[in-house]
Amino acid sequence: MESSDEENVEKRRVHLRLDTLRSATPATLHLLPCDIPVNRPAPVGSFFTPAIRQGPEGLEVSFRGRSLRGEEVEVPPGLVGYVMRMEEKEEVVGKQDFSQGSDNDEQEQELLEPPEAALERDFDRVIRASGSFSHFTVWGLETRPGPDAKVHAALTWPSLAAAIHAQVPGD
Amino acid sequence: MAGRVEYGEGTDAQQLVFLLPECLKDASKMMKTGLMFVKLVNPCSGEGALYLFNMCLQQLFEIKIFKEKHHSWFINQSVQSGGLLYFATPMDPLFLLLHYFIKADKEGKFQPLDQVVVDDMFPNCILLLKLPELEKLLQHVTEEKEIDKKKYYKYSKEKTLKWLGKKVNQTVAALKTNNVNVGARVQSNAFFSSPQISSDKEENYICYAHGLVSDYIPKELNDDLSKYLKLPEPSASLPKPPSKKNSKMTTAQKALAKVDKTGMKSIDSFFGTKFFEKVGKI
Numbered sequence: 221m222e223s224s225d226e227e228n229v230e231k232r233r234v235h236l237r238l239d240t241l242r243s244a245t246p247a248t249l250h251l252l253p254c255d256i257p258v259n260r261p262a263p264v265g266s267f268f269t270p271a272i273r274q275g276p277e278g279l280e281v282s283f284r285g286r287s288l289r290g291e292e293v294e295v296p297p298g299l300v301g302y303v304m305r306m307e308e309k310e311e312v313v314g315k316q317d318f319s320q321g322s323d324n325d326e327q328e329q330e331l332l333e334p335p336e337a338a339l340e341r342d343f344d345r346v347i348r349a350s351g352s353f354s355h356f357t358v359w360g361l362e363t364r365p366g367p368d369a370k371v372h373a374a375l376t377w378p379s380l381a382a383a384i385h386a387q388v389p390g391d
Numbered sequence: 392m393a394g395r396v397e398y399g400e401g402t403d404a405q406q407l408v409f410l411l412p413e414c415l416k417d418a419s420k421m422m423k424t425g426l427m428f429v430k431l432v433n434p435c436s437g438e439g440a441l442y443l444f445n446m447c448l449q450q451l452f453e454i455k456i457f458k459e460k461h462h463s464w465f466i467n468q469s470v471q472s473g474g475l476l477y478f479a480t481p482m483d484p485l486f487l488l489l490h491y492f493i494k495a496d497k498e499g500k501f502q503p504l505d506q507v508v509v510d511d512m513f514p515n516c517i518l519l520l521k522l523p524e525l526e527k528l529l530q531h532v533t534e535e536k537e538i539d540k541k542k543y544y545k546y547s548k549e550k551t552l553k554w555l556g557k558k559v560n561q562t563v564a565a566l567k568t569n570n571v572n573v574g575a576r577v578q579s580n581a582f583f584s585s586p587q588i589s590s591d592k593e594e595n596y597i598c599y600a601h602g603l604v605s606d607y608i609p610k611e612l613n614d615d616l617s618k619y620l621k622l623p624e625p626s627a628s629l630p631k632p633p634s635k636k637n638s639k640m641t642t643a644q645k646a647l648a649k650v651d652k653t654g655m656k657s658i659d660s661f662f663g664t665k666f667f668e669k670v671g672k673i
Binding site for chain 2: 232233234235237239241242247248249250251253255256258259260262265295299302304347349350370371374376377378379382383385386387388389
């Protein structure tokens with residue numbers, strides 16, 4: 221019994237392949253002010269990237285006929301950005317065959333999940349870094365996201381977290 | 392099926408956008424494995440939360456997720472819905488240990504550590520026992536006895552409040568260095584409000600810092616901490632957030648403003664609302 225308990229505990233872990241943190245190739249990221257409800261390859265380099273212009277108020281582009289204004293955002297010092305993917309397992313590849321023809325259902329289900337479920341669903345699996353980044357572009361609809369954008373507030377979090385969780389001096 | 396791989400960039404598998412501490416990249420030179428995501432208790436709510444655990448260097452990181460409505464990523468030649476941004480930041484394991492010590496305190500006796508940190512729901516809590524210098528950490532929140540060279544511990548509220556007071560103080564210092572506007576109430580709409588009400592009264596900083604620290608301790612202890620810090624009763628000074636804070640709000644922001652935020656925790660102000668609502672329901 222003892223050993224099977226230990227095994228159960230192991231199954232509740234997602235292992236991060238450390239070597240991929242060094243081998244990850246630079247990735248280009250854009251945070252868009254709209255939700256595209258799919259996860260799939262897209263010809264970003266054919267339609268989006270070539271249309272980006274440097275305007276008087278920062279970067280300009282359009283998406284689906286709407287005008288976007290953007291700005292570069294740096295990853296806070298002391299942090300590195302990574303794009304991570306779960307490593308494929310045999311059974312997952314098998315499952316994908318069933319999804320044919322019911323794509324929409326499957327995707328909607330995925331969107332209803334809380335974000336942490338993405339990690340939990342695949343417990344006892346391996347996750348790897350596929351790309352790294354030190355900055356990304358944040359886009360706003362018609363106006364620049366500006367300093368009040370919530371993403372900026374989120375990016376101050378690591379420095380506050382460091383203070384909250386730093387060891388306190390003893391007596 | 393064939394259409395999916397036409398662009399050559401992987402499949403439609405989910406991609407997660409993470410911000411990780413740089414030290415993990417450096418650590419990857421020395422070790423090949425030992426970094427993993429585990430589910431452990433959230434010391435404030437008692438529910439589950441995700442953490443990143445470094446087995447080799449014995450470090451604990453908490454995972455926070457930034458989520459705002461109507462966002463998605465372009466990642467190289469692919470689209471990723473949701474626009475989530477995952478943060479891994481160092482976590483003081485003492486907050487988690489404290490959760491177990493407060494629970495064990497109902498028995499009111501000195502106990503060895505491995506009898507305190509026990510959890511059927513989150514069996515990975517045994518990882519906490521592997522952390523270095525645990526004995527030194529525990530001095531901040533427990534009384535200890537040594538019998539036959541084995542250590543026994545008991546929760547001490549007095550010591551804990553003193554420790555939390557120091558936590559609040561060092562958070563106040565960080566708020567000042569980072570120029571965080573503490574004039575407004577700590578709520579998600581604090582970041583929508585205009586900076587003109589900026590006030591650098593010390594009490595505001597302490598209130599704000601207390602709000603941040605309170606997300607790591609149970610509610611009962613939080614009330615004691617308020618008294619310890621001599622803060623005004625929180626409910627008395629809490630103005631109801633106006634439904635329309637800013638005329639420049641987008642449709643998405645208006646939708647967010649309608650959400651009932653009364654029970655929200657302060658750290659939510661750094662992240663989206665949706666994720667935390669969902670967690671609350673689990």
